[in-house]
Amino acid sequence: MLDINVPIGSTLKKIRENKGYTQQEISDHKMARSTYTKVESNDITPTLSKYLAILDHMDMSHEEFIFILNDRKLGEKETILHLFKQLEKNLTRESVNQIINKGETLVKERYDQLTLDILNACRGYAVLLAEQDLTKAKGYAQNVWKRMENLDSWYLAELHIINSILYLFDSNTAALFTDRALETLAQYPHFEEATTLKINFLLHVTNLLLLDKKYEQALFYIKQLEEESVRTESHIMWAIALVRKEVCMTKTGDVSEPGLIDRAIAIFDSLNKQNLKELVIKDPENFFNLYSNYPIDKIEAEILAH
Structure with missing residues (x-):
């Protein structure tokens, strides 16, 4: 995860220049060119609507921009979530243990509920793969469900979790x-x-x-x-x-x-x-x-x- 205070202007400037766009083309009707110039020089931080408009004019998604901003690497949490989603394509002991190791490292550094849910889901998978013990695995899945059952809506991240504990x-x-x-x-x-x-x-x-x-x-x-x-x-x-x-x-x-x-x-x-x-x-x-x-x-x- 990136520090929220990381300046984004210099990265926006580099991308814009690499794509051959002018500041006027990027600022368009959403903001004055002078305002966008201040964004690139890190003098101001754009509002969410302006930030999304800038990326739209640069033909770039938020996910790709954050990836570039992070030196073309996923953050710790993003890596764990990515690996967890990959389990739906290739569920092995090795991949499950990799997620558990990375997740345990992250939650020692800071609290993150989604990572805790993923950890419990993967611990359940680990038991199923190693011991074929459905009852024991359900104990881990129940820890996840305690939070999920109180949510009014499920989004994609939550659906990945629910899918992984359906056997509960x-x-x-x-x-x-x-x-x-x-x-x-x-x-x-x-x-x-x-x-x-x-x-x-x-x-x-x-x-x-x-x-x-x-x-x-x-x-x-x-x-x-x-x-x-x-x-x-x-x-x-x-x-x-x-x-x-x-x-x-x-x-x-x-x-x-x-x-x-x-x-x-x-x-x-x-x-x-x-x-x-x-x-x-x-x-x-x-x-x-x-x-x-x-x-x-x-x-x-x-x-x-x-």
Whole structure:
């Protein structure tokens, strides 16, 4: 995290000059050129509206500007949040432990609630990966939920946290939370982050519903997972959806779409994911389910690796 008193003017000037813009073009109608000149010389700090207008005229996002201002490095908290989001694509013991180590270092230096939540979520994941102990993991997840349950609204950061502790709840409650999350994520149609979150909520809720053998209810979410995976060309998630779809359809006596698991195996063959292929053949019902008594060490490096 940057010191809020870090002068931004010299960085704005360098970016503007590199892009070939004049001070007049950047100041435009939002402020006088003389005012913008004072911003670049660090004589004044722009208001939020003027700051955003400057970045807009420079064709730059706030995130990119802060990254450049910080010598093209993420701050401590930003690094932890970035790594935490990456767990949804590649959940391994190594990545979880890396976040725990960085998070513990940060909270020793200063109080940060989001980092504390991430720490507890990752400690729960660590238990699931190392011990497959769902009950013990729920203890860490409960610490996170104590804060989340009092929030009126969930934004993207909170949704990442909720997604990571969905196993805390019974499958019906998890389904209700998933519905609420999907409604919120629909408000972020242009955010790739929201798409990843949507897929992962659908993956997690079907994990829980399959464990409870609620096959009809699971199918409702699996079909959404299939549709979203096809739309985003997320091939491994599509294959997982196909496996789960055939499992649920078979359990409910629906034989209208035979060969779905074979299609999933063909996808794994095409991606050279032989380990996943073997796991499907061995136990399709519990395939890729972090919450079952599954040999996690055999698939942890494969989880959501595209």
